[in-house]
Amino acid sequence: MAKSITQEFVKGLWDEIPPFRLVLGLCPVLAVTKSVENGLGMGVAVIFVLVCSNILVSLLRNIIPSKVRIACFIVIIATFVIVVELLMQAYTYALFLKLGIFIPLIVVNCILLGRAEAFAYKNGVVASIADGFGIGIGFTLSLVSIGALREVFGNGTFFGTSVFGPSYQPFTFMVEAPGAFVCLGLMLCMMNLAGKK
Amino acid sequence: MGDYILLAISCILVNNILLAQYLGCCPFMGTSKKMETAIGMGMAVIFVLVMAGSITWLIDAYVLKPFKLEYLRTISFILVIASLVQFVEMFLRKSIPALYKGLGIFLPLITTNCAVMGVCLININEEYTFIQSLVTSFSYATGFALALVLFAGVRERILLARVPKPLEDTAIGLVTAGMLSLAFFAFKGMV
Numbered sequence: 215m216a217k218s219i220t221q222e223f224v225k226g227l228w229d230e231i232p233p234f235r236l237v238l239g240l241c242p243v244l245a246v247t248k249s250v251e252n253g254l255g256m257g258v259a260v261i262f263v264l265v266c267s268n269i270l271v272s273l274l275r276n277i278i279p280s281k282v283r284i285a286c287f288i289v290i291i292a293t294f295v296i297v298v299e300l301l302m303q304a305y306t307y308a309l310f311l312k313l314g315i316f317i318p319l320i321v322v323n324c325i326l327l328g329r330a331e332a333f334a335y336k337n338g339v340v341a342s343i344a345d346g347f348g349i350g351i352g353f354t355l356s357l358v359s360i361g362a363l364r365e366v367f368g369n370g371t372f373f374g375t376s377v378f379g380p381s382y383q384p385f386t387f388m389v390e391a392p393g394a395f396v397c398l399g400l401m402l403c404m405m406n407l408a409g410k411k
Numbered sequence: 412m413g414d415y416i417l418l419a420i421s422c423i424l425v426n427n428i429l430l431a432q433y434l435g436c437c438p439f440m441g442t443s444k445k446m447e448t449a450i451g452m453g454m455a456v457i458f459v460l461v462m463a464g465s466i467t468w469l470i471d472a473y474v475l476k477p478f479k480l481e482y483l484r485t486i487s488f489i490l491v492i493a494s495l496v497q498f499v500e501m502f503l504r505k506s507i508p509a510l511y512k513g514l515g516i517f518l519p520l521i522t523t524n525c526a527v528m529g530v531c532l533i534n535i536n537e538e539y540t541f542i543q544s545l546v547t548s549f550s551y552a553t554g555f556a557l558a559l560v561l562f563a564g565v566r567e568r569i570l571l572a573r574v575p576k577p578l579e580d581t582a583i584g585l586v587t588a589g590m591l592s593l594a595f596f597a598f599k600g601m602v
Contacts, residue, residue: 240436241525288493288522292486300482315532318485322525324437391431392593399578399585406577 219344226348232325233356233398234405239325242316243357244394250373253361255309256316257354259302261347263294263320264329268346271334278335287330288321295320325353364388364397415546422550425601428526429558430592435526439559440584442517449563453556455517457549459499460527463492464548467531468541488531493522526555562591 226232233243246256267290271278278286299317302310310317320326329349334342365371368388370378387393428434435456442452467488475481500518503511521527530551534544565587574583 238437240440241433244433244436284522285490285493288489289486292489296482296485299485315529315536318488318532319434319525319529321485321489322523322528324523327523390596391433392589392596394433395585395589395592397589399582399587399589402582402585403575403577406579406582 219340222341222344223348226345226350226352227355228352228409230349231352231356232349233353234402238328239323239353240398241319242323243360244391244398246313246316247357247361247364247394248389249365249369249371250358250361251309252312253357254354255302255306256313257350257357259298259313259317260320260323260325260353261350262298263291264326264350264353265343265346266294266297267291267326267330268334268342269339271330272337272339272342275335283335284327284331287327287335291326291330292321325349360397360401363401364393368393415542418543418546419550420601422547423554423557424595424598427554427558427595427598428530428551429555430588430595432529434529435524435555438520438524438526439562439588440581442520443559443563443566443584446560446563446567448517449559450556451513452517452520453559455514455521456524456526456555457552458514459492459496459518459521460530460552460555461545461548462499463495463527463531464534464544465541466495467491468534468539468544471535472541484532484535488528492527492531496522526551558591558595562588565591 232238233240242256242260246252267287270290271287274286274290295318298320299310302313302317329345333345337345362372366377367385368390370376370382370384376382388397422428426432429436429439438452438456442448470487470491471484475484475487480487496518500511503514503518530548533551534547539547566584569583569587578586
């Protein structure tokens with residue numbers, strides 16, 4: 215083991231933070247970051263699925279034949295996505311309605327398949343859990359920060375409470391589709407500026 | 412007939428799958444650096460999406476609904492799409508090698524293209540009829556191909572421009588996509 219468990223965890227928070235460093239899983243990033251709340255909900259769902267699928271993939275890594283591994287990963291991930299979908303429908307129905315189609319679409323989020331293939335299939339259970347949490351929390355942080363930016367400027371609110379007071383004229387561009395792309399592009403630019411190697 | 416045309420226009424332009432609904436962004440950023448790959452990817456998506464849209468609709472209506480298995484939708488759809496892509500790949504390699512050469516490398520990528528899965532789910536959620544979902548599948552895919560090809564054209568020009576260092580590659584790509592999306596935004600009032 216070259217890296218310790220903490221390193222596996224921490225790398226997801228900065229060095230390989232998705233979607234900035236690993237440009238994967240862009241669709242949910244753009245779609246659900248209209249508000250902080252949506253971003254957080256999506257992030258938590260992804261953490262759950264990512265950690266569970268990482269555990270299962272790394273446990274089964276000696277059993278799964280390498281030729282059909284992708285299909286096996288997809289089935290494992292899809293199972294946990296259904297679990298999350300049913301849980302959210304039962305306990306956080308309002309959020310479930312807001313995220314809508316993007317919950318089942320976690321299945322095709324490249325981050326999950328990417329981590330299963332690149333990490334969990336080659337590493338032990340504990341390291342995979344650390345990796346899952348690290349990448350998942352990193353993903354959630356990005357979702358929340360983009361969500362915060364878009365919600366504060368586009369809607370004048372943060373977590374639903376007003377920030378600038380009633381006289382603020384919302385910058386609607388930010389919450390619409392074009393704003394999502396531009397906002398993510400500019401944040402990527404900031405990350406490149408900050409983390410020059 | 413008029414309804415179908417209206418539906419098609421709204422799927423291609425107004426609710427463009429990429430620029431208004433944010434589905435399929437990964438291949439959008441990944442395969443738009445060159446015009447040829449963009450066209451290849453666009454054609455492959457049209458081909459697979461029409462098939463996937465109709466097959467998943469049939470499965471939902473005749474297998475999942477009668478047996479009350481709606482909660483298995485996600486897993487069954489993804490399996491259908493994955494095996495369909497595999498099947499199409501094998502079929503093309505055997506019988507239409509010319510087309511396989513054109514689409515070949517893009518086909519496996521389509522499994523994890525959320526546009527395909529997304530459209531299949533939209534068709535079910537909106538409770539479209541079979542014909543309607545055929546129309547939407549085809550027009551969403553056409554919209555995808557249209558946006559991809561337009562974007563590839565813009566991106567080929569960006570290669571010639573001097574972009575600030577931190578903005579290079581994906582960052583400028585996203586900002587450009589935002590501008591393109593702004594252009595498509597103007598269709599909002601049409602339907």
